[in-house]
Amino acid sequence: MRDAGDEGIVSAAGHEGVGTPSVLEGAPPGARAGSEEGTYLASVTIPLGSLQPEAVLASPPSGVRGFWQSGTHWIAHAGAVAEIHARNRGTSAAGGASVFEGVLREARRHYEEPWIFDLDGEARRPRFHGGFAFDATNREGGADEADFWEPFPAARFTLPAFEVEADREGARLTLTRRFDAATPRDRAIDELRRRADRTRSALLGLERTGATPGAVPAATALEEPVRGGAWRRGIERILAEIARGSVRKVVLARPLDVTLAEVPDSASVLAALRASNPLAHTVLLQFSRDRYLLGAAPELIGALRGRRFRTMAVAGSTPRGADPESDEWLGRQLLSSRKNRVEHEIVVEDIVEQLSGSGVTVGPVPEPSLLRLPRIQHLRSELEATVREGTHVLDLIRALHPTAAVCGHPRETARRILAEEEAVSRGWYAGPVGWFDETGAGEFAPALRSAVGRGPLLRLYAGAGIVEGSRPRAEWDETRVKFQTMLQALGVARVP
Numbered sequence: 001m002r003d004a005g006d007e008g009i010v011s012a013a014g015h016e017g018v019g020t021p022s023v024l025e026g027a028p029p030g031a032r033a034g035s036e037e038g039t040y041l042a043s044v045t046i047p048l049g050s051l052q053p054e055a056v057l058a059s060p061p062s063g064v065r066g067f068w069q070s071g072t073h074w075i076a077h078a079g080a081v082a083e084i085h086a087r088n089r090g091t092s093a094a095g096g097a098s099v100f101e102g103v104l105r106e107a108r109r110h111y112e113e114p115w116i117f118d119l120d121g122e123a124r125r126p127r128f129h130g131g132f133a134f135d136a137t138n139r140e141g142g143a144d145e146a147d148f149w150e151p152f153p154a155a156r157f158t159l160p161a162f163e164v165e166a167d168r169e170g171a172r173l174t175l176t177r178r179f180d181a182a183t184p185r186d187r188a189i190d191e192l193r194r195r196a197d198r199t200r201s202a203l204l205g206l207e208r209t210g211a212t213p214g215a216v217p218a219a220t221a222l223e224e225p226v227r228g229g230a231w232r233r234g235i236e237r238i239l240a241e242i243a244r245g246s247v248r249k250v251v252l253a254r255p256l257d258v259t260l261a262e263v264p265d266s267a268s269v270l271a272a273l274r275a276s277n278p279l280a281h282t283v284l285l286q287f288s289r290d291r292y293l294l295g296a297a298p299e300l301i302g303a304l305r306g307r308r309f310r311t312m313a314v315a316g317s318t319p320r321g322a323d324p325e326s327d328e329w330l331g332r333q334l335l336s337s338r339k340n341r342v343e344h345e346i347v348v349e350d351i352v353e354q355l356s357g358s359g360v361t362v363g364p365v366p367e368p369s370l371l372r373l374p375r376i377q378h379l380r381s382e383l384e385a386t387v388r389e390g391t392h393v394l395d396l397i398r399a400l401h402p403t404a405a406v407c408g409h410p411r412e413t414a415r416r417i418l419a420e421e422e423a424v425s426r427g428w429y430a431g432p433v434g435w436f437d438e439t440g441a442g443e444f445a446p447a448l449r450s451a452v453g454r455g456p457l458l459r460l461y462a463g464a465g466i467v468e469g470s471r472p473r474a475e476w477d478e479t480r481v482k483f484q485t486m487l488q489a490l491g492v493a494r495v496p
Contacts, residue, residue: 040114044192051171057267058211079161086155100398130157131433149427250408253463272489281445295450304393316340316379350404393442406430429461449485
């Protein structure tokens, strides 16, 4: 284990055979999960043909695993050959930036380790998967809150032992292991090939039988940690700050606790989320058997491929209609609403401002269009930029987070108000979650429409953008609609 300096970034070799799903479990002979010194990494990539994510997710839950989907592209991963773990440090905005820098520094160090590949196959290193807290510099919550977010520090990323990636060209499996330096290179590759073949057979067998995750246990209780009176007082304070001109927008969030009859398989909840939210950016990050984060975000903070960077502004919302006519009417009202257009424009301006401050020129800003989700519709503007050669996606995510869509504007004033007004810690809610690879490419979404699981208890979060003209009851109702994304996956029809 190695400490990387004042930021509290700790990096360690992972545990390849610990906590992986059954078809992906077990380290081959010669593999080792210990100190990086005196070892090397080896990877083998093989094609899987056509494969649905349910086949990968159908195995019993245990330990470190995760999932990411954006459009037709998805990645499932399990186990860890290395991990980056950032403790909360500092009380300034610079402290938050240093967490991103520390993660990037440690990731590069791991990618520079001695590494061998199957010369007869594809030379592919796995990605780092994980995320960041909403505010790495914020104060810790109470004992109960700290327990909720204990596996989710300021930042946490894993380099997986097993990674299955699929897109329109098919699916691929990459296995990675750490071997003692004394292990012959050809022996290491042969062992990984055999393991990869066995894993492929198991996955394709699950695909043929149509295996899927089990059912989500029934909900037994719902509880609101924040009551309506506290919500109203928070919004009234924010509106007073807006009237004084100290802030233009603040995104106030509240939690909702759902208790299930037993500890769920996180993959079961994920499968339900995916089925009902095909347009969302879906994520699962699980660091132990019963501690996990799930989300189905309607937006990306950013996606980088080569020099092309994509981001989007999503702000301003209204419910879906009960029939096509009312749905169209609500959409037209949203597009013409001054309050919602102002809220949306604040987010667009913030994105352009933050990227420009990092030397990135954003292309033409389009007029907002409607993003229609199953229960809510938003105003959305998709933005693109061409970045300098060698730019890493974390450089851009660091510049953008937290956007005005999840925090407010001006950023630091909104942050301060949230720290004072939100009685329950956000943890990773609205923080950046996603992946990056050795080239610096990657994708990150805010952890929205999300829940953090602790045994049979899941804490859901939803927020509303408060601007001039906001009304406490209407914003409360907006969070009720947003909760419904996760509540539907949990089989809960009633919303407080």
